[in-house]
Amino acid sequence: MPEVTAYEPGMPCWLDLASPDPVTSKRFYGELLGWSSYTLSVDQLDDYEMFTLGGVNGPAVAGMQRLADDAQPPSWTCYFRVENVEDAARRVVAAGGTELVPPLRIAHLGRLGMYADLQGSDFAVWEPYEREGADVVLEPSAMCWVELASRDVEKSRAFYGEVFGWQALDRRYYRDYTYTNWQVGGWSVAGMVYMDHTWPDEWPGDWIPYFQVVDCEAAAERSSELGATVTIPPADIDPGRFAVVMDPTGARLGLLTPRSPR
CATH class of the missing domain: 3.10.180.10 (2,3-Dihydroxybiphenyl 1,2-Dioxygenase, domain 1)
Structure with a gap:
């Protein structure tokens, strides 16, 4: 790899x-x-x-x-x-x-x-200095995306634009939700989803990582067998098939199987 x-x-x-x-x-x-x-x-x-x-x-x-x-x-x-x-x-x-x-x-x-x-x-x-970061990304079992859940997307866009110089681009990937892709130099580096009324009130806005998996359905099922809670079941979006789970200790993460190039 x-x-x-x-x-x-x-x-x-x-x-x-x-x-x-x-x-x-x-x-x-x-x-x-x-x-x-x-x-x-x-x-x-x-x-x-x-x-x-x-x-x-x-x-x-x-x-x-x-x-x-x-x-x-x-x-x-x-x-x-x-x-x-x-x-x-x-x-x-x-x-x-x-x-x-x-x-x-x-x-x-x-x-x-x-x-x-x-x-x-x-x-x-x-x-x-000597460690740039993760040695591997965009490979199975490695980080492939990071995403912010926000209750005020306009404030979040302004904040991260000032901090990192990110440019915001609207997408529609899942149901009728408007999704924000943040870009640097034309490359998408992170995303943001709006926390509407369907999100539990007790859930804070937060950043979560997505890890690439070969089979999202199988990975979500396996995570459940290992004690995780599947909070968003596997679903298709333009980039591939994704799910969100809460691990056995309560930390949230995403799973993503990228769509194969046609």
């Missing part, structure tokens, strides 16, 4: 999971996506787990750490590539966002910052 050697600014580049039960999470993603893992020892990261494909020595696809605050919900965090973390932090605050973790150096790997947008949705930025 081809490995990624660089990410352009504004692109999603890494994911990590905050789990209240790392053992359960390792078992779930290992069974569902075939991931292996090893523990990365870095002073700033307590027991940070690196998920890999094709065995422990395979390419890294995501990370995991124990949920630090039990009052917070389990979730995936999406990281976006930036040239400079301090500059990104200033743009976030100027656009009305909140700094959660100020710029922090992670050994020789790079620098990160964590933030919340106008509606409280968390995300992170990454300035690489």
Whole structure:
């Protein structure tokens, strides 16, 4: 499988999971996506787990750490590539966002910052040194998309446009929903769905990753067997067939089988 050697600014580049039960999470993603893992020892990261494909020595696809605050919900965090973390932090605050973790150096790997947008949705930025991000994307069992669920899409468009320079493009992929594709230099890098009245009131707006799977139907069924809840059953959209599930600890993620080229 081809490995990624660089990410352009504004692109999603890494994911990590905050789990209240790392053992359960390792078992779930290992069974569902075939991931292996090893523990990365870095002073700033307590027991940070690196998920890999094709065995422990395979390419890294995501990370995991124990949920630090039990009052917070389990979730995936999406990281976006930036040239400079301090500059990104200033743009976030100027656009009305909140700094959660100020710029922090992670050994020789790079620098990160964590933030919340106008509606409280968390995300992170990454300035690489020796680690650009995920070694593999757009392959089975790897990240293939990231998506924001928002209750105010106009505010979200303005915010992320200021922070990352994203351009918004409307699409209609699923039922009658207007879907936002965010682009950088003409390339789609992320998406946004509107949270209308059909979404549970208790669900916060959030970012979730999508992982590519060979058979969306089979993957959704398997996730259920492993203790997940299927919140959006498999359905067809222009890019392929997708589903959204909540893993056994409560973190949301998407599954996508891309449409085969005609």
